[in-house]
Amino acid sequence: MxxxxxxxxxxxxxxxxxxxxxxxxxxxxxxxxxxxxxxxxxxxxxxxxxxxxxxxxxxxxxxGGNDGSVGVSAMLMLFNSLVMALGISIGKIVISLMAAYAIVFFRFPLRSVCFWIIFMTLMLPVEVRIMPTFQVVANLNLLDSYTGLTLPLIASATATFLLRQFYMTIPPELVEAARVDGAGPVKFLFDILLPLSRTNLAALFVIMFIYGWNQYLWPLLVTTDEHYYTIVMGIQRMLAVGDDEVAWNIVMPTTLLAMLPPVGVVLMMQRLFVKGLVETEK
CATH class of the missing domain: 4.10.280 (MYOD Basic-Helix-Loop-Helix Domain, subunit B)
Known part of the structure; x- marks a missing residue:
């Protein structure tokens, strides 16, 4: 006791x-x-x-009546950050889900080699490949666009690895039972695999959403139009005033507004986090 x-x-x-x-x-x-x-x-x-x-x-x-360093309103910058964060998080989850599903449940030549090639991309962060990635985006005329903000960042070896490890714990008997009941690959994915993965997907969504929301270097490179500024870029521009005084009465409200969406996502996904921790079946 x-x-x-x-x-x-x-x-x-x-x-x-x-x-x-x-x-x-x-x-x-x-x-x-x-x-x-x-x-x-x-x-x-x-x-x-x-x-x-x-x-x-x-x-x-x-x-939008700020100190003049940013010519757009905080609402537009929040919207741009939201589009970027949702695009990156949903894109990462969809691509990683399909990749892990194919690697674990399908038999094809060099399956393990494909996985380890994906895993090795963890050694190449965005900062290492940012110049060739920027060149590709520029050649495709994707600068100053939502596609240019999100598309180059949606691949995730980390999410693929985590989902693969979880899928490998699913009993083969469950897969065989689904096959006997006539469930094809698509039905097995949507009716069985996705419900089992909801806690993992929720955790990945939160992590990827915050990752996309806090991006600064990549939006700084691919956006020159103020109408595509994210909220992180806007805060930095408000602070970069040279010899002038920083308008802290404008910077601080913008900072508080920038904190609300990530906090809201964490609070909404908190129940799934706790459920994932206490479930003993996994």
Missing amino acids: VENRFWLNLLSHLVLGLGVLLVAFPIWIAFVASTHSAQGLVSGTIPFWPGDLFLENFSQVLS
Whole structure:
């Protein structure tokens, strides 16, 4: 029996509370900064309590009336980031799902060689192959387009590897039973394999969504039109003002808005995360 010790529980809660405060403190400062004027934030003292300009600053950000460093509204940049993140995450999942399905459940020559070739691409991150990839995108006239933002980043060896490892744990008896019942490859994929993979796909979706949302280097290269700027690029342009003062009352609301979609995705997928951890059948 585990002994219930009051002081030990109190110490544990204090440590957890301290951790929450340390994590939440930067977010609180960003929120406070979004409620003050630009002059009040560059005076040399950091306010710790909200001001009275919350609605004014956020309406200015959402309407596009920023400090002039970015000529589009935060809503458009959020939309561009959402398109890019969804395109990358869904594309990665679909391609990785089909690749892992073919490698595990189909018999064809050099099947293992194909998998290890895919796996070896992990040694080539985006930064290593970014110049030839940019050249291909430029030759295809995909610069300043949603296709150019998402298409070169949708292949994922990591997702293929994780899905392959999960599919290899599926009992052969299940595959044989589906074959006896007359289920073809497509029916087996949609009716049996996808329901079994929902927790894995949810976890991959969250990881890939955040990966696509936080992309900076690739959008910086393939976009010159402000109407295709992502929210990460917009924040960087707001900070790159040279010798001028940074409009923190505009940067901080934009930063808070940029945090909302990833946090929302994590919260929506949290139940599947927990279910995937407690299921003992897998």
